[in-house]
Amino acid sequence: MAKDREKMVTTDPDLIRMSKKHKRPGFGQYILFFFLLLYTLFCFMPFLLVVTSAFSKESSIVHNGFRYIPEEWSLDGMSSVLKYGKQLVRSYAVTIFVTVAGTFIGLFVMSMFAYSISRKDFRLRRFLNVFLIIPMLFHGGQLSAYIIFTGVYHLKDNLLILILPICVSTMNVIILRTYIANSIPNELFEAAKIDGAGEYRVFFQITLPLMKPSLAAVGFMMATGYWNDWQNALLYIDSASKKPLQLLLIQIQKTIEFLMNSKDVPASVLEAMGGNLPANAATMATVLVVVGPILIAYPFFQKYFIKGLTVGSVKG
Amino acid sequence: MKGFLKNTWKHRAYVVLALPAFLIMLLFAYVPMFGLIIAFKRFNYVDGIFKSPWNFPENFKLLVTSSKTFLNITKNTLMYYLIFTLIGTTLNIILAISIDQFVFKKAGRVMQTIMIIPIFISYAAVQFIVYAFLSSDTGLLNTEILPFFGVDKPIKFYTNAGYWPYILSVVNFWHGVGYGSVLYMSVLAGIDQELYEAAKIDGANKWQQIWNITIPMLIPMITVMLLLSVGGIMRSDTGLFYTVTRNNGLLHPTTQTIDAFVLNALLNNPNYGFTGATTFYQSVVGLVMMLVANGVVRKIAPENALF
Numbered sequence: 001m002a003k004d005r006e007k008m009v010t011t012d013p014d015l016i017r018m019s020k021k022h023k024r025p026g027f028g029q030y031i032l033f034f035f036l037l038l039y040t041l042f043c044f045m046p047f048l049l050v051v052t053s054a055f056s057k058e059s060s061i062v063h064n065g066f067r068y069i070p071e072e073w074s075l076d077g078m079s080s081v082l083k084y085g086k087q088l089v090r091s092y093a094v095t096i097f098v099t100v101a102g103t104f105i106g107l108f109v110m111s112m113f114a115y116s117i118s119r120k121d122f123r124l125r126r127f128l129n130v131f132l133i134i135p136m137l138f139h140g141g142q143l144s145a146y147i148i149f150t151g152v153y154h155l156k157d158n159l160l161i162l163i164l165p166i167c168v169s170t171m172n173v174i175i176l177r178t179y180i181a182n183s184i185p186n187e188l189f190e191a192a193k194i195d196g197a198g199e200y201r202v203f204f205q206i207t208l209p210l211m212k213p214s215l216a217a218v219g220f221m222m223a224t225g226y227w228n229d230w231q232n233a234l235l236y237i238d239s240a241s242k243k244p245l246q247l248l249l250i251q252i253q254k255t256i257e258f259l260m261n262s263k264d265v266p267a268s269v270l271e272a273m274g275g276n277l278p279a280n281a282a283t284m285a286t287v288l289v290v291v292g293p294i295l296i297a298y299p300f301f302q303k304y305f306i307k308g309l310t311v312g313s314v315k316g
Numbered sequence: 317m318k319g320f321l322k323n324t325w326k327h328r329a330y331v332v333l334a335l336p337a338f339l340i341m342l343l344f345a346y347v348p349m350f351g352l353i354i355a356f357k358r359f360n361y362v363d364g365i366f367k368s369p370w371n372f373p374e375n376f377k378l379l380v381t382s383s384k385t386f387l388n389i390t391k392n393t394l395m396y397y398l399i400f401t402l403i404g405t406t407l408n409i410i411l412a413i414s415i416d417q418f419v420f421k422k423a424g425r426v427m428q429t430i431m432i433i434p435i436f437i438s439y440a441a442v443q444f445i446v447y448a449f450l451s452s453d454t455g456l457l458n459t460e461i462l463p464f465f466g467v468d469k470p471i472k473f474y475t476n477a478g479y480w481p482y483i484l485s486v487v488n489f490w491h492g493v494g495y496g497s498v499l500y501m502s503v504l505a506g507i508d509q510e511l512y513e514a515a516k517i518d519g520a521n522k523w524q525q526i527w528n529i530t531i532p533m534l535i536p537m538i539t540v541m542l543l544l545s546v547g548g549i550m551r552s553d554t555g556l557f558y559t560v561t562r563n564n565g566l567l568h569p570t571t572q573t574i575d576a577f578v579l580n581a582l583l584n585n586p587n588y589g590f591t592g593a594t595t596f597y598q599s600v601v602g603l604v605m606m607l608v609a610n611g612v613v614r615k616i617a618p619e620n621a622l623f
Contacts, residue, residue: 025419028522032418039411040427043434043494046445049456053448065459066448113337116330123323128334133623135341137547138603140348141595142578143586144365148351151364153343165344168337199329228438231554235582249440253562280454287441294436302429306498 050291053284054078061280077281081289087240087248088289095244098162099226103219106167110218111211113168114176115203136170146235161236162244166225172218179214180207216304220297227294245290252283355596359588375589379597382590385577389594393573396557397549399485405538407493412500413530417522428501431494439491439555446487446560450474474562477570484556484571491556503537504530539613539620547606550598554579574598 049066054077056070064071081088117125117132140148145165155161184207192202230246237243243251324331351365358371379386411431418424437445449457450473458470473479507530515525557576561567572580574594581591614621 029419032414033420033423036414036418036424036427040430043431043490046449046490047433047437049448050441050445061454065451065454066456067460068456109337109340112333116334119327119330121323122327122330123320124327124331124334128338131338131341135345136544137606138349139345139599140351141599142575142582143588143591143595144351144354145344145348146582147354147359147365148348149344151361152347164340168340168344173337199327200333203333224436228436228440230438230440230559231579235579246438246440249438249444250559253443253559257562280448283444284448287444291437291441295433298433298436299429302432306502 047291047295050284050287053281054288055285056281058279058281066280074281077279077285080279080282081285084248084286087243088286090241091243091245091248094159094242095227095246098159098244099223102163102167102226103223105163106169106172106222107215107219110168110173111176111208111215112203114173114180115207117173118177118180132170132173149236156236157238157242158236159242162226162229162232165232166229167222172222175218176211176214179211183214184210213304216301220301220304224294249286249290252286256283349599352592352596352599354588354592357592359592371589375593378587378590379593386594388569389572389574389577392557392571393550393552393575395481396484396552396573397545399481400488401542401545403485404489404493404496405541407489408496409500409531409534409538411493411497412504413526415497416501416504416530417526428494428498432498433494434491435495437491439553439559442487442491442555443560443562446483450483474564475566477567480561480567480571484560487560488553488556499541500534500537503534507533536617536620539617540622543606543609543613543620543622546609547602549605550602551575 045068049068052068052070053061053066055073055075056067056077057072057074058076060067060071060074113128113132116122117128119125149161149165150156188206188210189202192206197205228246229244230250233244233247234250237247354365354368355375356370356372357365357368358374359365359368363369415424415428434442447455449455452458452470452472452474455470455473462471471479473483511529512525515529520528552573552575554575557571557573558579561571561576563576563580564571575598578586578591578595581587610622
């Protein structure tokens, strides 16, 4: 990638001279800088609004609207997130469990599958390859999936339904398969076999450790998918103890909508909801708490993640 | 055949390794495919999909009798697919080339890191950000930005369907363009620099270099990505069309796609006949489009075809 090119530049004397000429960037580069900066701000500013609103005083938002510099700062939003208390902790636990379990199960079964279809002397691989590709071309649709998962497998309100349907994906298997085929020399497998290692040993002790970069990349993409999945939760999860974070967000919105659409909600109901009435600042604080962890983890994984996408870009 | 069985037995370890993923795909991808026969049944929960009585072609007649909904969700699905794929891909490529051409590499890397961030914010969270900008009484756009440009009356975005194709496009590009460009950047990084040097010696300027070297090098990747996307032509992200629009009935004329319709139906006691026929049509059209597109690519540039 870009880094490699820099390395190349520094080792070749001719190129150093040439790149020195480049070091005085033209006017065009500054225009490009301006536009890239503009786009970067476009990407970042909406997120910044979440942060500032989360720390705004509720009355400032109600009177002046959402602002980057609110009239009054306040921690009320954050403290009312804590009022969700148990449910928030519970939802965090559910989301973390689903994300970790899903990512590990997915990586495990997909890398085994990828390894077995990457073995050229395995004749069943042709069938398995076709079996792998078909779901990319044809799918059963949401309705039949819903009816089968609930009616036949009885997975309604079961955490497995948040994990299993999205843990094996064709694209990810292809990325892993391509990595094995291109980055792990075949001689290594041969040598291990000659040294008397069994098939399982070759996979678990040689292949799997060598697959680390691709596993990190695919794993991070999967973890993001699990962390951000709301639709399966909305469709299948009923009980409060199994609600993941994203479902909490969806329900906050539904509650707001309910309150807005029914102007004559009895005062007693409003009172019963007490401080939990989903106010603007509190909602934004919840968004921040839900989105935060992924954004903090992302820069650490970026290196792998870009490398993994590059690897996967080789057509399978 | 005998050799095949022998080979399989010899490599039984590979069979065992492939088995877990095979079973998961079988249960969660293949069985629902067979579930599509619901489109030909009068479904009831007691009998389940496979034992419910046949009802062909009544369900498909419903598509004609409810043609207003049916045509609307089809139109929206295709419209957004076209906007997102054509403009989205173009933006991905422009951004990738811009970052690649940019000489301040460190600043470029930091900016790229920030540009990818939106993809990690789920649409369940994005809807609140969109609301913070568009709400008619507290939205930043209505309280600050539009008044600055001399628009005094707040625009009621959430009751006016006409704005939403633009809003959803902007949200979609904000969410995915930074991420989408990474793939193209990886191709650009692999281009041999000598090609550019040679072009420079021949007197080609930057634009000519981009047009005659960079773009042609990207064509295989663009073809593969477009081909992959064609399979999803009838699909759409419910995060965008159900959550960000808050499934607002007033906005349905321009925002409800097939997937958003089906999700909404699932959550509110579906008409199984109509919904089943719709999903069947969605899957079959998606498959046909994919086969056609792949066939066309195979004719023109066989090395870029998927299969």
